[in-house]
Amino acid sequence: MNDTATTSGVNGRPNNVLSFRGNAAPKAAFGAPAPKATLSDQAFEADFADHLKATEEYAIGGKLPDGDDDCSFFRWLPEQGYWDRCSEKDMAAKALSWLRLERKDKANAGHAASCINTAVLELMGDRQCWLPKKSDRRAIVPLKGGYLEIVKPDEPIRAPGAAGSEEVFDQDVFSPTYGQSLGLRQAILFPEDVAPSRASIRVLAPRKEHGITYQVPAKLRMDQVDGEGHYIPKPLDPHSKFGQYLDLFQPDLEVRALLQEAVASSLMSICFEKAFFLVGSGSNGKSTFLHILRALHPRNVSLRLEKLDGTFAMAPLVGKSAYIVTETPKVLAASIQEVLKALISRDPIQVEAKRKDAYTTLPIGTLFASVNSWFTVSGHEHGFWRKVLAIPFNVRMGEKTHESANGGSEKKREPDFHLQITESEEEMAQVLDWVLEGALRLMERGGFSEKLPDAVVALAEQNRMESDTTMAYMADRDATYDSGVCTDKTAIYADYRQYVLEELGKKPVNAEDFWKRVREKFPEAGIYQISHGGKKPRVAEIRVAGIKPLRDLADLEMPV
Template sequence: MTTSHGLPVVDGRQPGGSLGDVQRFLHILWSPGDVRELRIPRHNRYGHTASGYFDSPDELAAAAAGWDGRANLYVSLNPVSPALLARANSRIAARAEATTADDDVTRRRSLLLDIDPVRPSGISSTDSELEAAHVVLDSVTAFLSDEGWPDPMTALSGNGYYAIYAINLPNDQASLELAKRVLSGLAARFDTDRVHVDTAVANAARLVGLIGTLKVKGDSTPDRPHRRSRLESVPEALIPVSGELLAALASTVPKDSIRQHSAGAKSEGSPVRLAALLQQHGIEYREQAPDANGFTWYHVRQCPFHADGRQFECGVGQKLPDGPFAGKCFHPEGDRMGWQEWKTALGIDGNRLGESSLLSSNGASSQRERAFPRTDAGNGELFAQCHGDHVRYDHRRKRWLIWSGHWWRPDADEEVRRLAKGTARERYSSAADLFEDLDERKRESTFAIGSENRQRLDAMLAQAQAEAPISDAGDNWDADRWLLGVANGVVDLRTCEPRDGLREDRITLHSDVPLDPEARCPRWERFLEEVFGEDRELIGFIARAVGYSLTGDVSEQCLFMCHGSGANGKSVFLTTLRAMAGGYAYNSPFSTFELADRSSIPNDLAALVGRRLVTASETNEAVRLNEARLKALTGGDPVTARFLHGEFFTFQPVCKLWLAVNHRPRVGDDSYGFWRRVRLIPFTRRFTDNADHHLAEALRTELPGILNWAVRGSLTWQEEGLEPPKAVQSATESYRVESDPLAEFIEERCAVGSCFVASGGQLYEAYRQWASEQGMRDREVLSTVAFGRRMSERFEKRHTKAGKSYHGVGLLSDRSA
């Protein structure tokens, strides 16, 4: 992604536009065959609107160039009917008789998020207002990214910010309602008293400011200048947001709570949201989804009316987006404290901000109450105070973790640097409140500005790594074996009940699939029937095995080996399981489980920390398994490993191994301790002539249903266990017998029958010669004791004066002689 940040001012002046700036934006928006309207409202003193229709982005850009700077230019967000070209074909009519209506749009291909600072109408934004809008833009796009939305195109609109997401929806009433609910959901979550997410831009014929042109609202003044709009970030490809993701976000908004914004909806008199009041008072809370009455409840850390130590049980609520406030004590005593009692206890006077008596968990209010040293260490302390509730540094893995609402996610896009920059700006903005002395205030401000330098930001973060509660040794992440992080929360696999994630769950892994108890997966179930020949006993075992694999429990001490020649469904099966399990799954190189001549640095083992479903595939013949490693990984014993360039550490494996093989690997360990762990699952069908080439795509659409199937399988496993069915028992026993290291030797060099007798020494010498011819390594060759023990299991052993002899077996060389 290419990005450009900051206000578009160069050497104190606005840079001029170019035809290329406009063309780039239009080419991103345009698809072959599109027609769009260019509209210029109220471009003269008579209030006339100019308009034209274009089927070429380049021609539209050229036509717009002559109007740039004279008026505000807009383009239709979605393509319109080509018939409208007849109104003004590739030209601008200075006085339009008609403009685009919603019914003229052919299809919805873009969703506009218009994030504007609150200000009087008809004027430009100040730099401070624009910066506040950028903070909301970052918050909204980060939230949607965590929800699985692809990256949008973002732009400075001139006085606010756009985030334009690709969609692909019909232009109908259902799509309109969906867009309204999505915008209302985002507004309910992210609106502040300074910035609003515009919910009035859901209509199909919505116009968007033509990026690259000058926005000319009111007069250009030093504090409210005219600014040229420009692109901020453009992904490599604008991938449409799926209907499922749109519906998931829309489902969080009650239908009767969709706001109908008017032109004055963003006025200074807009009601303050309760969540914003709590945040501005530094009150820590946990949000509960709307109840049956439409109230969203905010449970505070400590009830002000009871001192029993219970946390996050009582709180206040609001009927969003701008309904009345309420308060309720949820203690068993049943005290009914209403809003009047709660606002007094919280220090809130009506809808105005006040001094709260309930502070956040680290004891800091929304305003800094003390000055920090003007050093890197002081900046680190300030960072910890500002962000200690939602940031951790894992020293073992040397990674930052960010709280995302249900689980801790690794910081993949340097969000901590943005937080550090915000911390420096918090220091700057607080200088006036902390220091009455003007010289001290100036020194604080100067230091704060310098803290935004790259070296100072690096130093701030380095110091913050050692500050509580950010500093974390890296132990016990994802340690609760029964909790499963999913896209919409956390599931307790003992009950299969979903709930909101908690910071203290210490979950860093999660599935990107939401849990929907009503979701079904008919194509997946049919796929299992096709692969396993409608063997209901085997299919039931598969469901229990997959459900067991979702947990961190390793009590079954087994591994699953999927065996069969190509084109039999193994790859599709395991690929689908990995997609369903998300971060809990890991596709390991098969070399992790092979016996190698030389031991390597166990980086591959370190990658298994916390993973629950580990797959590996092997197509080559003559691969030898590392039985000792497999027993260690499935036995529940601690394993020592290290990350690349890291220190050695010990961890408890929780992985369930799913190995896919075309040829059964060689096994040198014939002990019960190894073979009791193996569950060989036969894939006997072949799909060559009748392969479903759209199967993988079809199964991906059923992932919520497949997750639901696996969660039910976990419950069934807990109730019934994991006794293998006949098909698995038979295949595993056949594998064990054929893996006997003596079987091939006896078949090639021995004769079997009651009339044969051979001495132990002769047999062992013949065995060693055979092993050498096979190219077996010394450690693969059985010792004299091991050879004798295994021969005794097959043939009668007798002791004579001449030594040991085995009856029922002889050497072929003796027979031919």
């Protein structure tokens, strides 16, 4: 065939058009004229991109919510039923394999990389090649053999009220199966059983259009699917290993329910903007629980919070569905908090790897941290504390024995107890159904309840006191707002510094940050300047134990 004869190329592109997309035209050695390009020299990089598009197995991240480009490649795995994120080496190997078959004379690492670069441009320019976007309103749990979608009711639950009127129930409700694992708790919540959950779980066939990029390593049990295609979770067997674990280490049923919802949120495609800190002094089941989490999230990563603001810190997090923290720094710097907030909210993050170009992508994981004692935080914005949930693990088992919570016989500590759960298909099925029960409540309510268990509220307050020296000082000094007093600001801050250094043994914050926290605590307290003793000190309408106010209406003699 003549090299210039018109032939039909890939996607209708004429083969006689000489193009060098992605690579410059070949240069001749020693300054000799470049040879005429032949058919074999044409844009092999573009042909590789067309090959990826023709297979319909590959997609590219596409546009992110903030307008940046996500140039990550994904491959649809039909047998597994999800989009698998491809590493750079995966794609380079794919390109090299294609070159060896189609253009053996171009089969080397440099040309393979050139193929990938061209494919990025080609696929980014075609919206049909973008990874389908997950819906923020659809809660899908991808399992082996199918998807489960937790379907949210369209309206608040209503029941007959007084005089035949309708009464709208609070959205903090629980599913019917919740009562099966909480016993009498169901009767307390719904004494007349008039407010059953309307959230349900339906089975979906795995499809590309859902945009799912991970899978929970648990099988979909079709024997638990009813005739209408709804999945019915089985109640947790209290005699199972997992049931015994919960009874021992989480006897508080309300805290257990919150832990249940925390794990559920990590398996759902919806972002609930929460990170979870498991707090306890040690030997209290936290490690076992993290092992169970890792079993549910095989694509997990161990995270060091103190390194989170490093140049290459984001690279290991890409494509991971769980971020596991087992050690926390004593002080969480403000820069770390900012990165942490972005991860928790799953905002677009910039990823840099050594000797690689930076790119932007969306994190998909949920953070779980094991904490023996709380840390000090530099910033105390409401946004940070709103995203962090501390869950207490208060039951401690001794090295040899532990007396059960109800005062029964002692239980021996079992080495590697978690393996009896994570390596048992039946136990992990129990874990999954328990988690799905929490997912039902989350969807019914529309998120986590604003009303937290008493033990969680108390722990949160304790954590803020330990991490915020200003809050600790005000609590210890019984600081209160009092419009009738004028206390010298300089005296208050000097007393705070002495308290923190001598009594807490910590580093005090500067005056600006101190008064910022005071204003947050007492927004109604006035701070102004007065004339006193020939000076004009700045004062605050705050009464502090141990500091005599410059003015105090309580000291004035009242007229008879």
